[in-house]
Amino acid sequence: MTIQKKDLGAAVLATEYAVRGPIVARAQELEKQGKEIIYCNIGNPQSFGQRPLTWLRQLLALCEYPALMDLPLAVFPADAVETARAILEGSRHGMGAYSESEGLRFIREAVAEFIRERDGIGADPEAIFLTDGASKGVQTILKLLLASPTDGIMIPIPQYPLYSATITLYEGRIVPYYLDEADHWKLNRSMLDDSLRAARAQGTRVRAICIINPGNPTGSVLDEKNIAMVLDFAREHGLAVLADEVYQENIYLPGDRFVSFAHVLEAMGISDVSLFSFNSCSKGFLGECGVRGGYFEYRNVPPDVAAQILKLLSVCLCSNLAGQVATYAMVHPPRSGDPSYELYNREKKAILEELKLRAALLVEGLNKIDGVSCNAIAGAMYAFPRIMLPVGVSDEEYCMALLEETGICVVPGSGFGQAEGTAHFRTTILPPTEKIRQVVEKLSAFHESYVLVKY
Numbered sequence: 001m002t003i004q005k006k007d008l009g010a011a012v013l014a015t016e017y018a019v020r021g022p023i024v025a026r027a028q029e030l031e032k033q034g035k036e037i038i039y040c041n042i043g044n045p046q047s048f049g050q051r052p053l054t055w056l057r058q059l060l061a062l063c064e065y066p067a068l069m070d071l072p073l074a075v076f077p078a079d080a081v082e083t084a085r086a087i088l089e090g091s092r093h094g095m096g097a098y099s100e101s102e103g104l105r106f107i108r109e110a111v112a113e114f115i116r117e118r119d120g121i122g123a124d125p126e127a128i129f130l131t132d133g134a135s136k137g138v139q140t141i142l143k144l145l146l147a148s149p150t151d152g153i154m155i156p157i158p159q160y161p162l163y164s165a166t167i168t169l170y171e172g173r174i175v176p177y178y179l180d181e182a183d184h185w186k187l188n189r190s191m192l193d194d195s196l197r198a199a200r201a202q203g204t205r206v207r208a209i210c211i212i213n214p215g216n217p218t219g220s221v222l223d224e225k226n227i228a229m230v231l232d233f234a235r236e237h238g239l240a241v242l243a244d245e246v247y248q249e250n251i252y253l254p255g256d257r258f259v260s261f262a263h264v265l266e267a268m269g270i271s272d273v274s275l276f277s278f279n280s281c282s283k284g285f286l287g288e289c290g291v292r293g294g295y296f297e298y299r300n301v302p303p304d305v306a307a308q309i310l311k312l313l314s315v316c317l318c319s320n321l322a323g324q325v326a327t328y329a330m331v332h333p334p335r336s337g338d339p340s341y342e343l344y345n346r347e348k349k350a351i352l353e354e355l356k357l358r359a360a361l362l363v364e365g366l367n368k369i370d371g372v373s374c375n376a377i378a379g380a381m382y383a384f385p386r387i388m389l390p391v392g393v394s395d396e397e398y399c400m401a402l403l404e405e406t407g408i409c410v411v412p413g414s415g416f417g418q419a420e421g422t423a424h425f426r427t428t429i430l431p432p433t434e435k436i437r438q439v440v441e442k443l444s445a446f447h448e449s450y451v452l453v454k455y
């Protein structure tokens with residue numbers, strides 16, 4: 001007998017992941033029929049033509065195929081060859097062997113050094129795990145924390161659906177807390193208190209709070225005060241903190257800067273809040289989504305719990321080795337005076353400048369459309385504009401109609417969560433600048449005619 005859908009578990013059936021939902025499936029269908037689609041649904045920079053950084057790809061190429069190091073011509077710069085040799089030596093068995101489950105020690109040491117330099121705090125390589133993208137790390141920690149069906153995790157609304165999907169799949173409870181659209185999607189204490197109170201009133205044991213900073217889909221960037229407020233809240237209520245910091249390099253507004261949760265935790269001298277911080281090779285200026293590199297670091301986690309995390313990760317043996325090497329390239333860029341330094345910085349700057357320009361262009365264009373309003377994109381890779389829709393029209397219908405009419409593929413706000421009575425969509429800022437202009441023009445024309453017809 002073949003397996004039937006009715007035999008599948010309720011949690012599997014209830015799990016939803018909007019970023020690759022029915023609108024994207026329809027976009028693919030239309031594309032097969034010859035329609036030009038502008039995919040704005042997912043933060044996948046290289047799918048829009050962003051070029052990989054030379055440094056990272058040289059290290060990957062050399063580690064994957066070490067014979068390249070012995071070519072008679074000096075095809076690769078000396079620092080790339082030297083670094084690749086060091087990685088291979090550190091790995092002991094090369095790229096084709098499993099590593100230890102937590103990832104190569106050599107690379108975890110480099111991650112620890114990166115955190116020390118970034119934050120001016122201590123960091124322990126033993127508290128760092130290399131993972132297949134940040135997603136795998138987030139899922140591992142959610143699995144660890146969700147011990148019973150009444151356990152819940154606080155997640156922002158709007159959120160990145162990795163969180164809602166994984167909590168649903170692991171049969172935990174989603175505890176939503178709302179971000180304040182009127183205040184640039186910032187967090188405020190009273191909204192956190194409300195959320196916790198409501199969850200507890202329903203008998204939920206709240207285990208942790210997840211924060212996405214910079215925010216997806218909101219594009220907001222938290223300052224030190226905001227982060228301290230969250231840590232204080234977590235301490236007062238006995239919650240662990242999951243800090244999703246995959247967009248830490250994507251900060252666009254002058255005056256803003258990335259502040260890590262680890263830095264603030266240490267500055268506040270907090271030793272009774274467990275913190276899990278996630279980073280990835282998929283975002284920032286690397287955009288290496290396909291390589292699946294990432295890591296997480298924990299603080300204030302007792303050894304017997306850390307042993308359980310290691311056990312969970314060892315079920316999959318280890319994260320992929322190419323991802324581990326990419327993570328090394330991310331945390332160990334060329335230094336001043338190295339042969340690759342100048343090119344690396346030129347490539348990095350060009351990508352970040354371009355993203356900043358596109359972010360500004362998109363927001364400006366969206367805000368010119370009557371019935372659309374969008375907060376400034378301070379960070380990350382997305383806009384999450386609010387759309388005024390005629391009564392009875394859902395954001396899914398709007399996004400599907402937008403796709404059919406214009407070929408622009410965005411994700412309805414309902415896939416990320418939104419305040420009752422509001423409608424949004426999420427678009428990335430990743431299409432090339434010329435395409436962003438087209439997106440804005442097409443959207444504007446579509447919105448006006450759609451709203452007119454529906455009224």
Ligand SMILES: Cc1ncc(COP(=O)(O)O)c(C=O)c1O
Binds near residue numbers: 133212281
């Ligand atoms: C907020 C956030 N966290 C985590 C991820 C997962 O990234 P990856 O698993 O590719 O590292 C994404 C991807 O878009 C994201 O937006």
